[in-house]
Amino acid sequence: xxxxxxxxxxxxxxxxxxxxxxxxxxxxxxxxxxxxxxxxxxxxxxxxxxxxxxxxxxxxxxxxxxxxxxxxxxxxxxxxxxxxxxxxxxxxxxxxxxxxxxxxxxxxxxxxxxxxxxxxxxxxxxxxxxxxxxxxxxxxxxxxxxxxxxxxxxxxxxxxxxxxxxxxxxxxxxxxxxxxxxxxxxxxxxxxxxxxxxxxxxxxxxxxxxxxxxxxxxxxxxxxxxxxxxxxxxxxxxxxxxxxxxxxxxxxxxxxxxxxxxxxxxxxxxxxxxxxxxxxxxxxxxxxxxxxxxxxxxxxxxxxxxxxx
Numbered sequence: 001x002x003x004x005x006x007x008x009x010x011x012x013x014x015x016x017x018x019x020x021x022x023x024x025x026x027x028x029x030x031x032x033x034x035x036x037x038x039x040x041x042x043x044x045x046x047x048x049x050x051x052x053x054x055x056x057x058x059x060x061x062x063x064x065x066x067x068x069x070x071x072x073x074x075x076x077x078x079x080x081x082x083x084x085x086x087x088x089x090x091x092x093x094x095x096x097x098x099x100x101x102x103x104x105x106x107x108x109x110x111x112x113x114x115x116x117x118x119x120x121x122x123x124x125x126x127x128x129x130x131x132x133x134x135x136x137x138x139x140x141x142x143x144x145x146x147x148x149x150x151x152x153x154x155x156x157x158x159x160x161x162x163x164x165x166x167x168x169x170x171x172x173x174x175x176x177x178x179x180x181x182x183x184x185x186x187x188x189x190x191x192x193x194x195x196x197x198x199x200x201x202x203x204x205x206x207x208x209x210x211x212x213x214x215x216x217x218x219x220x221x222x223x224x225x226x227x228x229x230x231x232x233x234x235x236x237x238x239x240x241x242x243x244x245x246x247x248x249x250x251x252x253x254x255x256x257x258x259x260x261x262x263x264x265x266x267x268x269x270x271x272x273x274x275x276x277x278x279x280x281x282x283x284x285x286x287x288x289x290x291x292x293x294x295x296x297x298x299x300x301x302x303x304x305x306x307x308x309x
Contacts, residue, residue: 096210121177152301
């Protein structure tokens with residue numbers, strides 16, 4: 001049986017009492033909707049980071065540090081039995097390490113290049129996820145999916161086109177954005193692997209705690225202070241923790257139990273589309289006709305990927 005076909009047997013699969021099994025198509029459709037909702041939630045990240053009143057490394061640390069107690073409480077409350085082999089924490093620990101690197105390099109890239117550029121380049125993760133899923137886990141990748149991947153990434157490039165750097169001092173930031181994409185792709189693959197046996201609550205509690213521990217010395221080394229000076233700054237950090245980490249990343253982790261890793265990562269390209277829309281509404285940043293077209297192309301690529309999956 002292929003991994004895609006067996007995805008519905010993982011922990012957290014929805015089966016109605018008294019029924020033989022959930023409709024696989026309905027389960028995948030629900031998981032896809034949950035995945036998109038998670039992408040919509042994490043798209044608030046650049047907004048909260050910009051308004052947090054602390055440096056980028058400090059906001060990266062607080063994102064997971066403030067989220068960890070809520071996730072641990074959820075894990076303790078979630079008493080459902082684990083699947084066989086769930087005691088192995090290696091993929092979860094790897095996810096925590098990769099997510100720490102992802103946040104550190106992404107927040108650092110914001111210092112050197114534009115927020116739009118950093119967000120765009122970090123969302124090239126589907127390339128690494130698709131390659132890793134094929135090389136490591138032997139997931140089948142169809143030509144139609146590769147076409148959808150190319151369309152979605154081309155749309156994302158158009159979306160951030162007006163802010164794309166042209167060399168010089170921003171080159172370092174752009175390269176850090178590419179490194180971010182590699183680590184975010186590795187994080188998604190680790191989460192996908194961990195979801196074979198572990199519940200969403202357990203995975204998120206452990207991985208976020210590991211990320212927080214790893215980011216604390218980085219934040220202390222890079223930032224003059226970790227504490228925002230006003231209540232507004234704290235509210236932005238709690239929004240980053242609860243909306244983006246607790247809600248957004250947990251929804252994504254849940255959905256990845258029921259979807260191929262490559263489709264999951266590609267669908268998360270909805271993030272730069274939503275981030276641009278949020279910046280337009282909340283920060284007054286203009287969006288050109290080209291950027292509107294790029295957002296539409298991204299959504300078309302996600303639709304084609306869903307059809308091919």
